[in-house]
Amino acid sequence: MPRLSAYAAHAALIHLLTGFTFGGLMLADKGIPIHPSLVRLLPAHIDLLLFGWTAQLAMAVAYWILPRHSQAPKRGNERIAQISFIALNLGVLLVGFSPWAGLAEVLHFAGRTMQFLGIAAFIYIALPRVKPSGSTG
Amino acid sequence: MPRLTRWYLRSALLYLVLALLVALLLAARPLAMLPPALLRLQPTFFHLFMVGWVTQLIFGVVYWMFPKYSREQPHRSETLAWSTFILLNLGLLLRVIAEPLHSPGETSPWGFLLALSALLQWFAGVGFVINTWSRVKVR
Numbered sequence: 204m205p206r207l208s209a210y211a212a213h214a215a216l217i218h219l220l221t222g223f224t225f226g227g228l229m230l231a232d233k234g235i236p237i238h239p240s241l242v243r244l245l246p247a248h249i250d251l252l253l254f255g256w257t258a259q260l261a262m263a264v265a266y267w268i269l270p271r272h273s274q275a276p277k278r279g280n281e282r283i284a285q286i287s288f289i290a291l292n293l294g295v296l297l298v299g300f301s302p303w304a305g306l307a308e309v310l311h312f313a314g315r316t317m318q319f320l321g322i323a324a325f326i327y328i329a330l331p332r333v334k335p336s337g338s339t340g
Numbered sequence: 341m342p343r344l345t346r347w348y349l350r351s352a353l354l355y356l357v358l359a360l361l362v363a364l365l366l367a368a369r370p371l372a373m374l375p376p377a378l379l380r381l382q383p384t385f386f387h388l389f390m391v392g393w394v395t396q397l398i399f400g401v402v403y404w405m406f407p408k409y410s411r412e413q414p415h416r417s418e419t420l421a422w423s424t425f426i427l428l429n430l431g432l433l434l435r436v437i438a439e440p441l442h443s444p445g446e447t448s449p450w451g452f453l454l455a456l457s458a459l460l461q462w463f464a465g466v467g468f469v470i471n472t473w474s475r476v477k478v479r
Contacts, residue, residue, distance in 0.1 A: 204407065204476070204477065204478065204479060205478065206478045209476050209477065209478045212476040213473070213476055216469045216472060216473060216476070219465060219468070219469060220465055220466065220469050223461065223462055223464075223465030223466075224462060224465075226458075226461075227458040227459065227461060227462035227465075228458070230435065230454055230455070230457065230458035230461075231454070231455040231458040231459070233439075233442070233444055233451075233454055234438070234442060234450070234451035234452060234453070234454030234455035234456075234457075234458070235447075235451050235452065235454075235455045236445070252390070257394060257395075257398070260398060260402075
């Protein structure tokens with residue numbers, strides 16, 4: 204798989220592990236109360252697993268296996284793909300951890316903006332690759 | 341398709357049906373005057389869908405399609421992979437049973453089962469990450 208897909212897949216695995224850890228802590232706390240502040244992990248749990256894990260892994264695999272262009276850059280503009288990877292991960296971290304920071308609402312909005320930019324950049328490079336295998340272009 | 345992937349995909353489909361049945365029950369609650377305690381099934385529904393269906397489908401396909409670990413061990417550790425599958429399903433089933441029966445804030449055997457369910461699913465996550473990490477390779 205290309206280097207960027209490997210970075211994204213590894214990042215997705217880290218998000219999966221962190222998201223499962225937060226979810227596990229909250230579920231255990233529901234059964235046997237541990238600490239009341241654990242419920243604040245919920246936004247991070249949701250964002251890490253929905254965007255950081257599920258969406259990012261799908262994007263990593265799509266960047267790897269979608270039909271390539273006949274001419275370089277074969278997988279689309281790599282700089283835009285890198286921007287998509289960085290923006291999505293920054294967005295997940297900002298949204299997930301905004302409840303702990305000051306300016307929580309501002310950070311939440313900034314995180315959602317980064318996520319949107321990350322996904323939009325991915326669509327920009329992935330959409331032209333959605334074509335019959337072997338076709339030119 | 342490896343045997344473990346077939347198990348993952350079949351149980352994923354089963355959980356999808358189960359998730360939709362729970363969603364149906366939740367939607368019927370106000371119409372059929374069903375007890376408000378059924379609302380406790382809301383997180384069960386989300387997790388049947390996201391862990392039982394989405395995550396298991398991904399785990400199964402990754403186990404099958406990701407680059408081989410080595411010629412001798414294409415899926416890295418078969419034992420760890422099967423343990424992951426069993427732990428995830430045991431943990432999720434325990435949650436499905438214990439969560440609606442447990443009243444938050446009370447100490448009950450269902451609460452202990454919920455905590456055990458959390459631990460089993462967490463171990464499943466760790467097992468999957470360990471087995472998959474080194475199969476993510478640049479070529």
